[in-house]
Amino acid sequence: MSATSGSATATRRKLATAGFHLGAGALSVLWLLPIALVLVTSVRSFDDIAANGLGGLPHSFTLDGFRQAWVDGGQQRALINSMLVTVPTVLATLALASMAAFALSRYELPLRRTLLLVMLGGNLLPPQILLIPVSRISETLGLYDTLYALIGVQIGFGVGFYVFVLYGFMRSIPVEIQQAAVIDGASPWQIYWRIVLPLTKPALAALSALSFTWIFNDLLWAITVLRTDSQMPITASLIGLQGQYVSMWNVIAAGSVIAAAPTVAVFLRFQRHFVAGLNLGAVK
């Protein structure tokens, strides 16, 4: 009797497993379908789409859409712009934020929690309240319509959040490590650079992956401080492409693929850090 009930439990478990994979598999297919569709569309020819419809089965294979988006649509330039903004911004924001977090978490500065929360509060402000003044300020500085303005505002707006996350992380580093270095005569800079920063690497990796996608994907700040097409980063350029190649879905799809590729690459390469970053940011 116990043998039969044992096999019944095993059968039930197998059924549950099959049910799980069926459900989760269907969900995944549903989620990946739009991505598959855009990949397929990007390598179809315009005539094929016109003749068989967007949802139809593909009858052609060509990289012409990519060529048009890349060369004629200016996506090459746009991708370079995006990288010129994203890489320095990520590096500068993390450098500045880690310094502030170091100072706030390792020294008894007056009002340090107030400072910390004021900085976090700045990041929580809805950006809409800043758009008009920021565009005006960058005009006054002669930075309007340059990538410097975009880098500046991205650093200023982002830094508070990173300080907050890194502060939480650095607080967990034991004080003793630092005290030993102080006794050995290490300067604050040496403590920061040689001791605390290396120990903060996991959080820095997580935040880099996260901030890369955030800054790379931004649209609002870009169209607020930039005007010329040749200055636009990839997201804004993609909107331009949409206007320029109305209903040429192969070009628009190819453009979307180009715009999504770098962040997807970062995600696939640093998936673990990426997920860790989201949790660091949210739970802290």
Add this chain to the structure above:
Amino acid sequence: MAAVVTGNPVAGEERERRTAKEDNGPRRKRSTRVPPVVLAFVLVPLLAEAFWVFWPAVQGFYLSLTEWDGVSAPRFIGLGNFREMLHDDIFRTAVLDTVLWLLLFGGLSALLGLGAALLLQQERRGVGFYRAALFLPVVFSLVATALVWQAMYQPDGLINQALESVGLGSLTHAWLADQDTALYAVIVPALWRQIGYVMILYIAGLKGIDPVLYEASKVDGASRWQRFRHITLPQLRSVNAVVLSVIVIDSLRSFDVVWALTRGGPYHSSELLSTYMYSTAFQSLRLGYGSALAVVIFVLAFGVIASYLVRAFREAD
């Protein structure tokens, strides 16, 4: 914000170091003075943020009290912009759409994100792939997301074709061009992208629940639903608070996906406060009125910002 912060000025670390007797006395002298370079470490980032965020924010509030075309000097008109909103039909639409967005986009992404997390929380074979599939859209730009879905929504796109193939041809639609469906059609891609994010937060929360609680309740004969209702949900309270804040702030900031898909149209039917603010300021060049709309967004977000900061303040110890 200041009120929040002055509520409890004693930093945790100091509190730990003091004995109960010293609690109200002067601070104990510490051997580590704060070196100037450490001050610079804080001041440089703070100044960067002050210059690009705090100073513009102050200006933004001031500009909301002016009428300004961006060319001549701003003219102070007091609360005139806010009075104008009362009679502005587009503003009313934008507020209603923003509320609807908050409820539908926010509510569904929380519910479905939690559902996905419950389904995919267990470490078992293949679960990594499923999680990655749901999570992948999170890294897409909302603009790319929007364009992907624009292709799906086309008259000859996948959605209409799927409807026809299952015999629901009568439901086919120009989804984005119809005033009745545009807003909902915009919410779907936003959800597609957000659910994976919420799922990650909930999975982390679920992993943090002590398994002993479940084992004990099983021994006591609690049903699956009872365990969910009386253990999982209460234990997720702090994650819920995070998700709620993220959702409200994200909803009020939502811009890219609407801008890429409909620009708020047709006839403002998918207009959110954020898109209305942007087009008022940078297309109609009514910078004062645009600033006032931004203030409305700020006021709506304020409660969340404040409660987020209160929680952050407690946890900063």
